[in-house]
Amino acid sequence: MIKSAVTIALVPQIKTGPWIFWENLEESMGKAAALGFDGIELFTASGNAIDPERLRTLLHQSNLGLAAVGTGAGKVIHGLTLTDTNITIRKNAIAFIQEMMEFGAQFGAPAIIGSMQGNAIAGEKHSIGIGLLAEGLHILDQHAASLGVKLIYEPLNRYETNLMNTLDDGAAFIASNKFNNIQLLADLFHMNIEEADPVASIQKNIEHIGHVHFADSNRKPVGFGHTAMQPIANALMEYGYDGYVSAEAFPWPDPDQAAAQTIRSFKQFFK
Ligand code: LER
Ligand code: MN
Numbered sequence: 001m002i003k004s005a006v007t008i009a010l011v012p013q014i015k016t017g018p019w020i021f022w023e024n025l026e027e028s029m030g031k032a033a034a035l036g037f038d039g040i041e042l043f044t045a046s047g048n049a050i051d052p053e054r055l056r057t058l059l060h061q062s063n064l065g066l067a068a069v070g071t072g073a074g075k076v077i078h079g080l081t082l083t084d085t086n087i088t089i090r091k092n093a094i095a096f097i098q099e100m101m102e103f104g105a106q107f108g109a110p111a112i113i114g115s116m117q118g119n120a121i122a123g124e125k126h127s128i129g130i131g132l133l134a135e136g137l138h139i140l141d142q143h144a145a146s147l148g149v150k151l152i153y154e155p156l157n158r159y160e161t162n163l164m165n166t167l168d169d170g171a172a173f174i175a176s177n178k179f180n181n182i183q184l185l186a187d188l189f190h191m192n193i194e195e196a197d198p199v200a201s202i203q204k205n206i207e208h209i210g211h212v213h214f215a216d217s218n219r220k221p222v223g224f225g226h227t228a229m230q231p232i233a234n235a236l237m238e239y240g241y242d243g244y245v246s247a248e249a250f251p252w253p254d255p256d257q258a259a260a261q262t263i264r265s266f267k268q269f270f271k
Pocket of ligand 2: 114
Protein backbone atom coordinates (compact mmCIF):
# COMPACT_ATOMS: atom_id res chain seq x y z
CA MET A 1 0.00 0.00 0.00
CA ILE A 2 1.50 3.31 -1.07
CA LYS A 3 1.53 5.90 1.72
CA SER A 4 1.67 9.69 1.64
CA ALA A 5 4.23 11.78 3.53
CA VAL A 6 5.18 15.42 3.84
CA THR A 7 8.59 16.90 4.64
CA ILE A 8 9.34 18.89 7.78
CA ALA A 9 12.69 20.69 7.85
CA LEU A 10 14.04 21.85 11.20
CA VAL A 11 17.33 23.22 9.87
CA PRO A 12 17.30 27.02 9.36
CA GLN A 13 20.41 26.86 7.13
CA ILE A 14 18.44 25.11 4.36
CA LYS A 15 15.51 27.47 4.44
CA THR A 16 15.51 28.15 0.70
CA GLY A 17 15.17 24.44 -0.05
CA PRO A 18 12.33 22.20 -1.24
CA TRP A 19 10.68 21.34 2.06
CA ILE A 20 7.03 21.92 2.82
CA PHE A 21 6.90 22.60 6.55
CA TRP A 22 9.41 24.47 8.67
CA GLU A 23 10.50 24.99 12.25
CA ASN A 24 7.69 23.94 14.56
CA LEU A 25 7.67 20.15 14.73
CA GLU A 26 4.54 19.74 16.82
CA GLU A 27 2.47 22.27 14.87
CA SER A 28 3.66 20.86 11.51
CA MET A 29 2.81 17.32 12.57
CA GLY A 30 -0.64 18.49 13.66
CA LYS A 31 -1.20 20.02 10.22
CA ALA A 32 0.07 16.90 8.44
CA ALA A 33 -2.28 14.71 10.47
CA ALA A 34 -5.26 17.03 9.95
CA LEU A 35 -4.73 16.92 6.17
CA GLY A 36 -4.66 13.11 6.24
CA PHE A 37 -1.00 12.37 5.50
CA ASP A 38 0.23 8.92 6.57
CA GLY A 39 3.69 10.05 7.58
CA ILE A 40 6.35 12.73 7.81
CA GLU A 41 9.90 12.94 6.50
CA LEU A 42 12.23 14.83 8.82
CA PHE A 43 15.29 16.98 8.16
CA THR A 44 17.14 17.65 11.39
CA ALA A 45 20.53 19.18 12.21
CA SER A 46 21.84 15.82 13.45
CA GLY A 47 20.80 12.40 14.69
CA ASN A 48 20.33 13.71 18.20
CA ALA A 49 18.59 17.02 17.51
CA ILE A 50 15.20 15.67 18.62
CA ASP A 51 14.49 13.71 21.78
CA PRO A 52 13.31 10.31 20.46
CA GLU A 53 10.78 9.95 23.28
CA ARG A 54 9.21 13.28 22.37
CA LEU A 55 9.02 12.23 18.73
CA ARG A 56 7.55 8.87 19.70
CA THR A 57 4.81 10.61 21.67
CA LEU A 58 4.06 13.07 18.86
CA LEU A 59 3.92 10.30 16.22
CA HIS A 60 1.60 8.31 18.43
CA GLN A 61 -0.66 11.28 19.19
CA SER A 62 -0.93 12.27 15.54
CA ASN A 63 -1.08 8.70 14.20
CA LEU A 64 1.74 9.47 11.74
CA GLY A 65 4.63 7.25 10.69
CA LEU A 66 8.21 8.41 10.25
CA ALA A 67 8.77 7.88 6.52
CA ALA A 68 12.48 8.75 6.40
CA VAL A 69 15.15 11.03 7.82
CA GLY A 70 17.25 13.28 5.58
CA THR A 71 20.99 13.75 6.08
CA GLY A 72 21.45 16.96 4.03
CA ALA A 73 22.38 18.95 7.15
CA GLY A 74 25.66 17.04 7.26
CA LYS A 75 26.71 18.81 4.09
CA VAL A 76 24.98 22.14 4.57
CA ILE A 77 26.05 22.74 8.19
CA HIS A 78 29.28 20.74 8.44
CA GLY A 79 30.50 20.45 4.85
CA LEU A 80 30.62 16.65 5.06
CA THR A 81 30.42 14.36 2.02
CA LEU A 82 31.26 10.70 1.39
CA THR A 83 33.52 11.62 -1.55
CA ASP A 84 35.61 14.43 -0.11
CA THR A 85 39.30 13.93 -0.91
CA ASN A 86 40.08 14.48 2.78
CA ILE A 87 39.82 11.22 4.72
CA THR A 88 38.88 12.93 7.99
CA ILE A 89 35.92 14.62 6.30
CA ARG A 90 34.83 11.29 4.80
CA LYS A 91 35.07 9.58 8.20
CA ASN A 92 33.03 12.34 9.81
CA ALA A 93 30.47 12.06 7.01
CA ILE A 94 30.10 8.33 7.68
CA ALA A 95 29.76 8.95 11.43
CA PHE A 96 27.14 11.66 10.83
CA ILE A 97 25.09 9.36 8.59
CA GLN A 98 25.41 6.45 11.04
CA GLU A 99 24.03 8.62 13.82
CA MET A 100 21.13 9.67 11.60
CA MET A 101 20.47 6.02 10.68
CA GLU A 102 20.37 5.12 14.39
CA PHE A 103 17.86 7.92 15.04
CA GLY A 104 15.59 6.79 12.19
CA ALA A 105 15.93 3.09 12.99
CA GLN A 106 14.20 3.60 16.34
CA PHE A 107 11.09 4.33 14.27
CA GLY A 108 11.75 1.84 11.47
CA ALA A 109 12.66 4.75 9.17
CA PRO A 110 15.54 4.73 6.67
CA ALA A 111 18.04 7.56 6.32
CA ILE A 112 18.46 9.20 2.93
CA ILE A 113 21.81 10.00 1.32
CA GLY A 114 21.25 12.84 -1.12
CA SER A 115 23.60 15.81 -1.13
CA MET A 116 26.00 14.06 1.29
CA GLN A 117 27.18 11.89 -1.59
CA GLY A 118 29.09 14.93 -2.85
CA ASN A 119 30.81 15.12 -6.22
CA ALA A 120 33.70 13.42 -7.97
CA ILE A 121 36.59 15.29 -9.49
CA ALA A 122 35.65 15.68 -13.14
CA GLY A 123 37.58 14.01 -15.96
CA GLU A 124 40.05 11.18 -15.61
CA LYS A 125 39.80 11.09 -11.84
CA HIS A 126 36.00 10.70 -11.83
CA SER A 127 36.31 6.99 -10.98
CA ILE A 128 38.09 7.93 -7.75
CA GLY A 129 34.90 9.63 -6.56
CA ILE A 130 32.80 6.60 -7.48
CA GLY A 131 35.28 4.43 -5.55
CA LEU A 132 35.07 6.66 -2.47
CA LEU A 133 31.28 6.58 -2.61
CA ALA A 134 31.35 2.76 -2.80
CA GLU A 135 33.79 2.61 0.12
CA GLY A 136 31.52 4.74 2.32
CA LEU A 137 28.37 2.94 1.28
CA HIS A 138 29.91 -0.48 2.07
CA ILE A 139 30.33 0.61 5.68
CA LEU A 140 26.85 2.13 5.78
CA ASP A 141 25.27 -0.93 4.09
CA GLN A 142 26.60 -3.06 6.94
CA HIS A 143 25.40 -0.53 9.50
CA ALA A 144 21.93 -0.71 7.96
CA ALA A 145 22.01 -4.51 8.31
CA SER A 146 22.98 -4.27 11.97
CA LEU A 147 20.13 -1.82 12.63
CA GLY A 148 17.57 -3.75 10.60
CA VAL A 149 16.69 -0.79 8.37
CA LYS A 150 17.27 0.11 4.75
CA LEU A 151 19.46 2.97 3.63
CA ILE A 152 18.21 5.12 0.77
CA TYR A 153 20.61 6.38 -1.89
CA GLU A 154 19.34 9.19 -4.10
CA PRO A 155 20.48 9.83 -7.67
CA LEU A 156 20.40 13.62 -8.13
CA ASN A 157 20.25 15.79 -11.21
CA ARG A 158 23.50 16.82 -12.94
CA TYR A 159 23.54 20.27 -11.32
CA GLU A 160 23.81 18.67 -7.86
CA THR A 161 26.10 15.69 -8.43
CA ASN A 162 28.24 14.11 -11.14
CA LEU A 163 28.18 10.72 -9.40
CA MET A 164 24.83 9.17 -10.27
CA ASN A 165 21.97 10.88 -12.07
CA THR A 166 19.50 8.14 -13.01
CA LEU A 167 17.84 5.09 -11.47
CA ASP A 168 19.74 2.92 -13.98
CA ASP A 169 23.06 4.34 -12.72
CA GLY A 170 22.03 3.68 -9.12
CA ALA A 171 20.76 0.15 -9.79
CA ALA A 172 23.97 -0.82 -11.63
CA PHE A 173 26.05 0.61 -8.78
CA ILE A 174 24.09 -1.37 -6.18
CA ALA A 175 24.40 -4.57 -8.21
CA SER A 176 28.12 -4.24 -8.90
CA ASN A 177 28.87 -3.53 -5.23
CA LYS A 178 26.46 -6.23 -3.98
CA PHE A 179 24.83 -3.90 -1.48
CA ASN A 180 22.03 -5.76 0.30
CA ASN A 181 20.46 -2.97 2.33
CA ILE A 182 20.60 0.02 0.01
CA GLN A 183 17.60 1.10 -2.01
CA LEU A 184 17.10 3.96 -4.42
CA LEU A 185 15.15 7.15 -4.06
CA ALA A 186 13.07 8.05 -7.09
CA ASP A 187 12.88 11.85 -6.79
CA LEU A 188 10.42 12.86 -9.48
CA PHE A 189 12.00 16.31 -9.81
CA HIS A 190 15.48 14.95 -10.50
CA MET A 191 13.98 12.28 -12.75
CA ASN A 192 12.17 14.92 -14.79
CA ILE A 193 15.57 16.37 -15.66
CA GLU A 194 17.58 13.18 -16.10
CA GLU A 195 15.37 10.28 -17.21
CA ALA A 196 14.54 9.88 -20.88
CA ASP A 197 11.38 8.03 -19.85
CA PRO A 198 10.50 8.18 -16.12
CA VAL A 199 7.77 5.54 -16.43
CA ALA A 200 10.05 3.03 -18.18
CA SER A 201 12.80 3.73 -15.65
CA ILE A 202 10.44 3.10 -12.73
CA GLN A 203 9.26 -0.13 -14.30
CA LYS A 204 12.81 -1.33 -14.97
CA ASN A 205 14.17 -0.45 -11.53
CA ILE A 206 11.10 -1.04 -9.37
CA GLU A 207 12.78 -3.70 -7.21
CA HIS A 208 15.38 -1.12 -6.12
CA ILE A 209 13.03 1.76 -5.33
CA GLY A 210 12.65 2.28 -1.58
CA HIS A 211 11.36 5.84 -1.39
CA VAL A 212 9.79 8.43 -3.69
CA HIS A 213 10.06 12.22 -3.57
CA PHE A 214 6.84 13.68 -4.89
CA ALA A 215 7.30 16.97 -6.73
CA ASP A 216 6.29 18.45 -10.04
CA SER A 217 8.56 19.36 -12.99
CA ASN A 218 9.44 22.74 -11.43
CA ARG A 219 9.78 21.27 -7.94
CA LYS A 220 6.53 22.89 -6.86
CA PRO A 221 3.85 20.71 -5.24
CA VAL A 222 2.41 18.17 -7.68
CA GLY A 223 -0.23 19.82 -9.84
CA PHE A 224 1.65 23.13 -10.12
CA GLY A 225 3.96 21.98 -12.94
CA HIS A 226 3.77 19.97 -16.15
CA THR A 227 4.85 16.45 -15.20
CA ALA A 228 2.39 13.83 -16.49
CA MET A 229 1.90 12.31 -13.05
CA GLN A 230 -0.81 9.73 -13.71
CA PRO A 231 1.38 7.34 -15.76
CA ILE A 232 4.11 7.62 -13.10
CA ALA A 233 1.65 6.87 -10.30
CA ASN A 234 0.21 4.00 -12.32
CA ALA A 235 3.68 2.52 -12.82
CA LEU A 236 4.43 2.68 -9.09
CA MET A 237 1.09 1.05 -8.25
CA GLU A 238 1.11 -1.58 -11.01
CA TYR A 239 4.68 -2.74 -10.44
CA GLY A 240 4.14 -3.10 -6.71
CA TYR A 241 5.86 -0.16 -4.99
CA ASP A 242 4.60 -0.09 -1.42
CA GLY A 243 6.59 2.63 0.32
CA TYR A 244 6.07 6.32 0.92
CA VAL A 245 5.46 9.00 -1.67
CA SER A 246 6.85 12.00 0.17
CA ALA A 247 6.39 15.65 -0.76
CA GLU A 248 9.83 17.17 -1.13
CA ALA A 249 8.78 20.31 -2.96
CA PHE A 250 9.02 24.05 -2.53
CA PRO A 251 6.56 25.43 0.01
CA TRP A 252 4.80 27.31 -2.77
CA PRO A 253 2.81 29.50 -2.49
CA ASP A 254 3.13 28.84 1.25
CA PRO A 255 3.56 25.73 3.40
CA ASP A 256 -0.14 25.26 4.20
CA GLN A 257 -1.28 25.56 0.60
CA ALA A 258 1.63 23.42 -0.61
CA ALA A 259 0.67 20.67 1.84
CA ALA A 260 -3.01 20.87 0.88
CA GLN A 261 -2.17 20.74 -2.84
CA THR A 262 0.09 17.74 -2.25
CA ILE A 263 -2.48 15.64 -0.45
CA ARG A 264 -5.10 16.56 -3.08
CA SER A 265 -2.73 15.38 -5.82
CA PHE A 266 -1.77 12.27 -3.89
CA LYS A 267 -5.45 11.27 -3.57
CA GLN A 268 -6.09 12.08 -7.22
CA PHE A 269 -3.20 10.06 -8.66
CA PHE A 270 -2.87 7.19 -6.17
CA LYS A 271 -6.53 6.13 -5.98
C1 LER B 1 17.37 15.64 -1.41
O1 LER B 1 16.37 14.72 -1.23
C2 LER B 1 17.34 16.22 -2.76
O2 LER B 1 16.56 15.86 -3.59
C3 LER B 1 18.31 17.25 -3.04
O3 LER B 1 18.10 17.76 -4.33
C4 LER B 1 18.17 18.36 -2.03
O4 LER B 1 19.25 19.20 -2.11
MN1 MN C 1 14.98 14.44 -3.15
